[in-house]
Amino acid sequence: MSGADLDLIDLTDPHTFQRDDLHAMWRAFRARGPAHWHHPRGDVPGFWVLPRYADALAVYRDAEHFSSEGGTVLTTLLAGGDSAAGKMLEVTDGVRHREIKAVMQRSFSPRVISRTTERVRERTRQLIAEVAGAGAFDFAARVGEELPINTIADLMDLPTADRPMLLRCNKLALSSDTGTTTPLESIAARNEILLYFADLVAARRRDPGDDVVSALAHATVNGAPLREDEVVYNCYSLIIGGDESSRVAATGTVLALAGHRDQWQALLDGSVAVEAATEEALRWTTPAMHFGRRAATDVTVAGVDISAGDIVTLWNTSANFDETEFPEPELFRLGRRPNRHLALGHGPHFCLGAFLGRAELSALLGCLRELVGGIEVTGPPRRIYSNFLFGYSSLPVEFRAR
Numbered sequence: 001m002s003g004a005d006l007d008l009i010d011l012t013d014p015h016t017f018q019r020d021d022l023h024a025m026w027r028a029f030r031a032r033g034p035a036h037w038h039h040p041r042g043d044v045p046g047f048w049v050l051p052r053y054a055d056a057l058a059v060y061r062d063a064e065h066f067s068s069e070g071g072t073v074l075t076t077l078l079a080g081g082d083s084a085a086g087k088m089l090e091v092t093d094g095v096r097h098r099e100i101k102a103v104m105q106r107s108f109s110p111r112v113i114s115r116t117t118e119r120v121r122e123r124t125r126q127l128i129a130e131v132a133g134a135g136a137f138d139f140a141a142r143v144g145e146e147l148p149i150n151t152i153a154d155l156m157d158l159p160t161a162d163r164p165m166l167l168r169c170n171k172l173a174l175s176s177d178t179g180t181t182t183p184l185e186s187i188a189a190r191n192e193i194l195l196y197f198a199d200l201v202a203a204r205r206r207d208p209g210d211d212v213v214s215a216l217a218h219a220t221v222n223g224a225p226l227r228e229d230e231v232v233y234n235c236y237s238l239i240i241g242g243d244e245s246s247r248v249a250a251t252g253t254v255l256a257l258a259g260h261r262d263q264w265q266a267l268l269d270g271s272v273a274v275e276a277a278t279e280e281a282l283r284w285t286t287p288a289m290h291f292g293r294r295a296a297t298d299v300t301v302a303g304v305d306i307s308a309g310d311i312v313t314l315w316n317t318s319a320n321f322d323e324t325e326f327p328e329p330e331l332f333r334l335g336r337r338p339n340r341h342l343a344l345g346h347g348p349h350f351c352l353g354a355f356l357g358r359a360e361l362s363a364l365l366g367c368l369r370e371l372v373g374g375i376e377v378t379g380p381p382r383r384i385y386s387n388f389l390f391g392y393s394s395l396p397v398e399f400r401a402r
C-alpha cells in the first residue's frame, strides 16, 4: 500500500473497518512512519494517527502533555469535546481524575468483586452447557450478549426487566450492528442511558443498597459527596464500559479459536494456561481500536512536532500487532509471553474494569475447555460498524459437546 493509498483511507468512516486487509493496512501505516496526519475532510478536522506500539505507550503514560478532557474517542474529539469532561472518569484529568478513580476502584478491587467473579463463572458454565451439543446457534446473541451486561447490571443492582433496553442503547451508542444507525439515533441512545441513571441515582441517594450505584451516590472525597452529574456520568461509563468491550472480546475469541485448531487443541489439552490465553485473546481481539487525546501543550512524539490543541489518536489495533513488540504478531498464540498488549490501555487511564474483563474472558475459556469438544463456524460472521469498536455482532457456530 503506497503513501498515496494510505492518505485516501478515512479512519473516521466505520466502513473502513469492514475491510479484509486491516492487518496489511496497519502494517503499511507502521512502516510509513510514527505519526500520520489524517487530513481534514469537509468539516471534519484533521488529526494525528499513531500506529506504533512505543508511541501509543508513551502518550498513554503522559497525561501532562495529553489531555483526556477534550474527548477520548474520535466521535467526541472531532465534535470538539465531550459534555462529560471533568465529570466522567474517562474524560477527566489530574487531581479530580485520581479522586474519582480512587472512589470507583474501591468497588472494582479483586477482593470486593470476588463474589461477582464466582457468579460470572456459574452463568458462563450454564450458558455454555445449554448450547454445547445443541446444534447451530448465534454465539454473539445467545452467549456474548448475555454475559457482560448481566455482570455489570448485577454489580449495579439493575432490575432484570431494564437490561434489554440498556443493551440495545449500548449497542447504538458508539457502534452499529447494521451500518444504518444515524448520528441522531446514537445521541438518543446515549441520552436514554443518562436519563435512566439520573432517575436511578436519585432513588439510590434516598434509599441506598449494597451496589456500585449506591456506593458512588454516597461516596465522599475530602468529606464532600460526588456531585449528582458526576455519579450519573460514571454510571453511564460503567454500563457501556462494562458491557461493550467484554461482549465483543468474547465473540472474537470464539471466532479465533474456531479458526486456529492447533491453539484450540492446546487449550483443550491444558498445554496453555487460561491466564496466558486470556491475554492473547485480549491482544488478538483488541475491542477498543483506538483511544485519543488532545495535546495540552506543544510536544514532540517520536521526532514529530505536535501543536497544542491537536487531536492525537492511538491505534491499539495496530500497536498490538507491532512487530517490534510482538514477534510474529499475526500469529494467534495462546501461550504468548511476554504479552504486554495495550487492549486495556496503559497509564493513569488504564481500564478500571480490567480485573472484571479478564475474569469474564477467563471464565469463557475455562468453560469452553471443560464443556466443548469442537467449534465449527456455520455461517458468515457479521462485523460491527464502528470506527471505535472492533468485533462481531453475529457469529453462527456449533459447539460439539465434550
Ligand code: HEM
Binding pocket: 060, 068, 072, 089, 090, 091, 101, 108, 152, 237, 238, 241, 242, 243, 245, 246, 249, 286, 287, 288, 291, 292, 342, 343, 344, 345, 346, 348, 349, 350, 351, 352, 353, 354, 356, 357, 358
Ligand atoms: C478504560 C478497554 C472492560 C470500565 C479503558 C481503556 C481501555 C479499555 C483501552 C483506556 C481508555 C483511555 O486510556 O482513554 C477495555 C476492554 C475491556 C474493558 C478491552 C474488556 C475486555 C471494562 C469493564 C469495565 C470498564 C468490564 C467496567 C467495570 C472502564 C472505565 C475506564 C476504562 C470506567 C476509564 C478509566 C479511567 O479513565 O481511568 N478500558 N475495558 N472496562 N474502562 Fe475498560
